Structures are given as C-alpha cells and as structure tokens.
Amino acid sequence: MRAEWQDTLRSTPMRLTLRLVALFLMTSLLTFAATWWLANKTLLDAADNTLDVELDELSASGNAAGITAAVEALSARTDPEDMILHFEGATGATGNYREVLPGSGLREFDPRDGGDRLSDRYIVKSRNVPGGVLTVGQSADAFDELREVFGQVLSFTLLPTVLLVLAAGMISARRSARRLAAIEGTLDRLRGGNLSARLPDMPGPADDLSRVGTGIDRLAEAQQASTEALRQVSADIAHDLKTPIQRLSVQLAEVRDELPDGASTIGLDRAEAEVAGIVSTFQSLLSIAQIEGGSPRARFATVDLSALAATMAEVYEPAAEESGHNLRIDIGSKANVMGDRALLGQIIANLIENALRHTPPGSDVALSVDGSRLTVGDNGPGIPAEEREMVLRRLYRLDRSRSTPGSGLGLSLVDAVVKLHGGTLELQDNAPGLRIVVRLPAA
Ligand SMILES: Nc1ncnc2c1ncn2[C@@H]1O[C@H](COP(=O)(O)OP(=O)(O)OP(=O)(O)O)[C@@H](O)[C@H]1O
Ligand SMILES: [Mg+2]
Incomplete structure (x- = not known):
C-alpha cells in the first residue's frame, strides 16, 4: 500500500501536478502580497488625509487657548473608540484620551499595549502646534477588516483550489499508474515466453x-x-x-x-x-x-518426482558404469508435481545423458531432488556463460561437441517440457562443470 502511494507520488502526472500547484501558489501569493500592500497603502493615505483635515481644523485658531477649547469641545462629542483627541499643552494633557502617546508623525498606536480599556488599534498623527503637540487618532478598524477580507479570500479560493488540483492530480496519477502496471505485467508475461499475453482492457478515455x-x-x-x-x-x-x-x-x-x-x-x-x-x-x-503446442497437458497427473528420479538413476546406472562415470543420486524432501510422467522422465534422461556424454570418463554426475526442485550437476568442462542461453535453441551444440553423437535437441526438449509444466530451467556454473536446476510447481 505504502509503495503504491510512493509510486503515485513519483509518477509523471503527480509530479506535473505538484509543479503546477507550486507555480500556482507562488503566483497567487505574489499577486496577493502586491494587492495587500496596495490596499494598505491606499487606506493609510486616506487616513493620513482625514487626520490632516482634523488637525487643520483643531489648530485653526493658531493659539494654545483656542486649540485647547476646540479639542475640549470636540472631545465632548466624540467616543474615543472612534477617534482619540489629545493635546499636550504647557499645563498638561487635554482631550478624550489623556495618556501618554509615544512617537511622532503618522503611526500606528495600540492603547492595549499600555493596558488600556480601549479595544482598538489606531492610526494617529501628531503635529507641533502653537503651545504644544496636537495628536488625532482614527480607529484602525478598516485595516483589521481588510486583513479579514484577505484571510477569507485566501481560505475560500486558494486553499480549495490547491486541494482540488491535488486531488485531480492524484486521481490521474493513480489511473496512469494502473495503466503502467498493466503494461508492465503484459511485458513481463511476454518476456516469460507467453506470446499470447495481451493488455487487459483499460477503462477510461484513450491517452x-x-x-x-x-x-x-x-x-x-x-x-x-x-x-x-x-x-x-x-x-x-x-x-x-x-x-x-x-x-x-x-x-x-x-x-x-x-x-x-x-x-x-x-x-x-x-x-x-x-x-x-x-x-x-x-x-x-x-x-x-x-x-x-501444449497438447499433452490433458494427460497431466500427480507425479512423485523423487521416485521417478530414483528409477531413472537406476536405468542409467549400467550406462554410467560403462562410460566410467560416477552417478550419484541424492533425495531430499519428497514432493509431488502435476505433470506428464513420460515427459518428466524424458528430461531427467536427457540431462543424465548429457552429463555422461559431454564430460570425460571419471567425472562425477550428481542427480538430486529436493521437493519439486530437480538438479543435475557434473564436474566436466561445463558450458560458457555466454552460450548457456543458446544451447537451449534447437540444433545448437558447442563447437567441441561436434564430434560426439547427438543432434543438439536434448536441451530444447527439456526447455519445452519445463515450460509446458510452468516451471523454470536454469543453467549454472558448477565450478567446475555444469549444474542444471529445474524448478517445477508443486502439485
Ligand atoms: N553436462 C554438460 N557438460 C558440458 N556441455 C554440455 C552438457 N550438456 C550439454 N552440453 C552442451 O550443450 C549442447 C546441447 O546439448 P543438447 O542436449 O541440446 O544436445 P546434444 O546432447 O548435443 O544432442 P542430443 O540432441 O542428443 O541431446 C551439447 O552439444 C553440449 O555441447
Ligand atoms: Mg543431449
């Protein structure tokens, strides 16, 4: 299951999707950041203008007493939650907000930092006027709203889009992974010699x-x-x-x-x-x-492989003795295989005959059966690795065997019989000599 997901993640459609999502996220976030910056700047400019107008009006009298009077008059009508007024004169602070206001010029001010009861942030602007410093502040509500709107846009458009695209990518990746698996399976069967293997029907539109x-x-x-x-x-x-x-x-x-x-x-x-x-x-x-052609499969029955091997060893004992070979048989665990007894006997015969024929007198020939695995090994000259595939071809013989009797069909027959039984045939280096391992499916 985990490997399947890893495959999906590594597939071409998924990679494309991830790349597109990354690109989309990047451009969206960049656009967002630019818009955010512009909107903030516009709001701040507007606030700056409003505050300037307010400051102009309050300081219109041009003297400390007039400004104090104007500030007090306006303070009486104004809720500090909406607007704060503060005049720091020679005799102390007046206005609807008398605490100390840090900083100068246009700035952000959060009275909550000072433990104040006011719940809002403010955009404040101070100006030096005759007789003191006049500060007017406007609630920064608009900025908070802007932030909220941006947050909503972000979570209602960007996030769903990303999730949707990811899901779509995942689905198409899984689909192509399934198609690829089907293709791989068919190629495997074709390589295994099953030339009638064809791709299963693949649902969905052609791609x-x-x-x-x-x-x-x-x-x-x-x-x-x-x-x-x-x-x-x-x-x-x-x-x-x-x-x-x-x-x-x-x-x-x-x-x-x-x-x-x-x-x-x-x-x-x-x-x-x-x-x-x-x-x-x-x-x-x-x-x-x-x-x-596969015709004799109907004759398959359970065959005791070890008993069959023992019989064949007995049959070939005199021939081995005559040609000066030491034929040994070694039976491990017993197992039945489904097959054609005559054909299985034939492959054992061919392998023993080869070992007797293609190795010099005095060589050892070992026949062993372990479960449904049959092995014939000898310590003769063996078959070079690059020719092990070719000796399975019809009529193929090693150069050095041209003078020995035979037609180069023995191993082709073994190969055909093993394939008919759904088994595998391996030619290995017995160091020295040849070892042939036949694995048949157990009954
Ligand atoms: N045990 C072995 N040791 C060394 N070479 C071998 C051995 N078995 C087979 N060979 C080589 O593989 C070739 C092909 O073997 P195969 O059994 O197909 O044909 P053959 O034995 O020559 O003739 P036949 O058709 O009578 O079996 C042989 O000619 C021989 O060169
Ligand atoms: Mg042979």
Missing part, C-alpha cells in the same frame, strides 16, 4: 499510455505470428520428410538383403546409422513442436 499499450499488443501479435510460422515450418518439414526417410531406411534394408554373401557391409552400416540419426532428429523436432 498516450493506451497508445503505447496498443503498440505493444501489435508488436506481440506480430511476434507471435512469426514464431508460430517458424514453428509450423519446422514441424511441416519434419513431418514431410519423415515418410521419405522411412522409405530410405526400408530401401537400405532391402539392399542389405540383396547383398551377395561375403560382401562388405561397412558402407551400408554407416548409411543406416546416419538414417537412424536423422529419424531420431526428426522425431525430437516433432515432439518438441507438439509439446510447445
């Missing part, structure tokens, strides 16, 4: 990802068709040549019958051996094609 998906599907289709054609051609060739080759071997037998007594049969023997080799090659090609 660039679905175009990529369609491209992958087309590619897989073409790949499947050409693989199928190749398979078909080799199966057809094997099939079409089978009859003439069988006829050839019948004819060779007839020639042998008609040979005069005492004639040399060496050439004939060689020809017959050659034909037998060709027949077995075609047989193998045909059975690989058949296995890859």
